[in-house]
Amino acid sequence: MAKAREGINWSDLGVEGLKLRGTATGARLMELPKATSPEKADQLAARLKEVLPPEVTVSRPVKCAEVRISGLDDSVTEADVRAAIARVGGCPEDAVRVGGLRFNPYTLGSICAKCPIPAAKAIGSNKLLIGCTSARVTLLDPRPMRCFRGLGP
Template identity: 50%
Template sequence: MLEVPGAASGPAADALAERLRASINADDARVSRPHKCADLRIMGLDDSVTAEEVVAAVARTGGCSADEVKAGTIRPDFRGTCTVTVSCPVAAAKTIVDGRRLLVGWVSAQVKLLDPRPLRCFRCHVGHHVGVRCTSEVDRSALCFRCGQPGHKAVACNAAPHCIACAAAGKPAEHRAGSKSCAPPAKTKG
């Protein structure tokens, strides 16, 4: 791994990555240029908007490449419009949030900067570590993050929220695993 340090090192890091891509065979190694990203919630979209249009609007307004922008699934919200979560470079996110609105097609959508997500283990559903470093004897990786039941994922779940990690710790569990209400112990012993 090569690192180009400094706050204004972006152009130098891009140039280095391009030179490495040109000199190294893609079958031998993968050259990537990671960016520190921030998450945005884009609200008030109509149902005709596609994820590609959202990505293009974020890239255009934020001044970044469309390859650096990742959009989630566009979902209907309680107001009858649609919402999507987008991950983009921090500089682009600041530019977009400063404008407060994002023009996507014919829609002027509202933009909100989301708080960074806390570190959460997908194996035991407890925070402060990741699955590779999980020392818990309990494996909850096959359970839904919303209801704690096996056989489906949180995206398709309509059941009442129930945090299995908080329930196991004897704490209130009427919330989704990883939500702001979630407070299981940092280390579990079983």
């Protein structure tokens, strides 16, 4: 934290009212006020990556939604789905997490993906063109919160 304090000019970034918390894993969590734009959070994360040594992990969490994409043919790969979601949703490819493709013998394939909420809204309103197929997109309901030990509600 001392390197971050010395290496970053906080007034140039326009960051005021930063909250610092410790997490259960021992990491440090920096929270910007809710009125602050996501661009400032991205700038802060990029600046922290520059200043801190490479063994320090800097991440910028984003709220995500889950979608199911169905009607995929056999030639589609997970990388194709990730690229299509990023292209239509307007988000970077590393922000999209894609599960495994599932093929049923009687229907075409389907896949579940997690992407930022604005990207999920952009692709959820229309069909997604992946390769030469037009896939159906379904927004899934959020999963209920579960206890990490007993998986109870």
